[in-house]
Amino acid sequence: MMTSTLPLISRISTPCKHLGAPGPDRQGLLSLLAEAVHVPDHGRLRPWRFILIEGDARARIGEILFRRVQEAVPEASATRLEKERTRFSFAPCIVAVVLNPVKGHKVPEIEQVLSAGAVCMNLLHAAHQAGFGAQWLTGFAAYDRDVLAAVGLSADESLIGYIHIGARTEAPCERERPDPTALLTVAPP
Numbered sequence: 090m091m092t093s094t095l096p097l098i099s100r101i102s103t104p105c106k107h108l109g110a111p112g113p114d115r116q117g118l119l120s121l122l123a124e125a126v127h128v129p130d131h132g133r134l135r136p137w138r139f140i141l142i143e144g145d146a147r148a149r150i151g152e153i154l155f156r157r158v159q160e161a162v163p164e165a166s167a168t169r170l171e172k173e174r175t176r177f178s179f180a181p182c183i184v185a186v187v188l189n190p191v192k193g194h195k196v197p198e199i200e201q202v203l204s205a206g207a208v209c210m211n212l213l214h215a216a217h218q219a220g221f222g223a224q225w226l227t228g229f230a231a232y233d234r235d236v237l238a239a240v241g242l243s244a245d246e247s248l249i250g251y252i253h254i255g256a257r258t259e260a261p262c263e264r265e266r267p268d269p270t271a272l273l274t275v276a277p278p
């Protein structure tokens with residue numbers, strides 16, 4: 090069995106503002122995505138796909154996000170607006186994980202959503218194993234149809250996560266994790 094030099098327990102999110110170049114090159118990204126799709130997928134529906142946001146697309150989407158938050162949240166502070174404008178500008182590689190659900194299938198949609206969530210988690214782990222920092226983000230950009238259309242989603246698709254991937258420009262601080270013993274009970278025999 091292959092042993093990992095980076096155990097999963099060492100994974101930690103790096104805030105996207107602490108990510109920069111270099112990110113994975115195209116071949117490296119495809120390797121990460123190959124790991125990402127090794128998920129349980131009830132019915133083999135493959136109800137997910139990826140959209141890569143890189144280069145100038147990041148600033149374009151940031152501007153649209155800024156405009157949409159300005160329109161939809163008139164009380165948004167200048168700090169919030171600036172955060173939205175720059176959100177996509179730090180990591181060199183952002184993968185939008187898209188749910189393209191199979192409607193009316195006997196596999197309930199919640200299971201398809203869970204499978205797409207597993208893709209996101211696998212992608213975080215794959216990035217970690219490859220030595221990159223990464224963060225799973227959603228926020229306004231994940232739910233506004235105008236922003237989603239600008240990213241490339243169709244009206245019947247949902248955004249499960251933007252996975253920001255890059256080199257760490259600052260080391261993230263570890264935070265307290267739940268104690269599994271406190272979470273575990275044993276079902277009566």
Ligand SMILES: Cc1cc2nc3c(=O)[nH]c(=O)nc-3n(C[C@H](O)[C@H](O)[C@H](O)COP(=O)(O)O)c2cc1C
Pocket residue numbers: 100101102103224225226227228249250
């Ligand atoms: C579905 C999902 C959406 C998230 N969206 C955001 C977000 O929009 N903004 C944010 O600050 N953190 C968000 N997070 C949390 C971060 O991805 C991350 O969990 C957090 O930075 C803590 O880091 P950790 O992964 O080391 O626990 C989200 C997490 C999940 C699972």
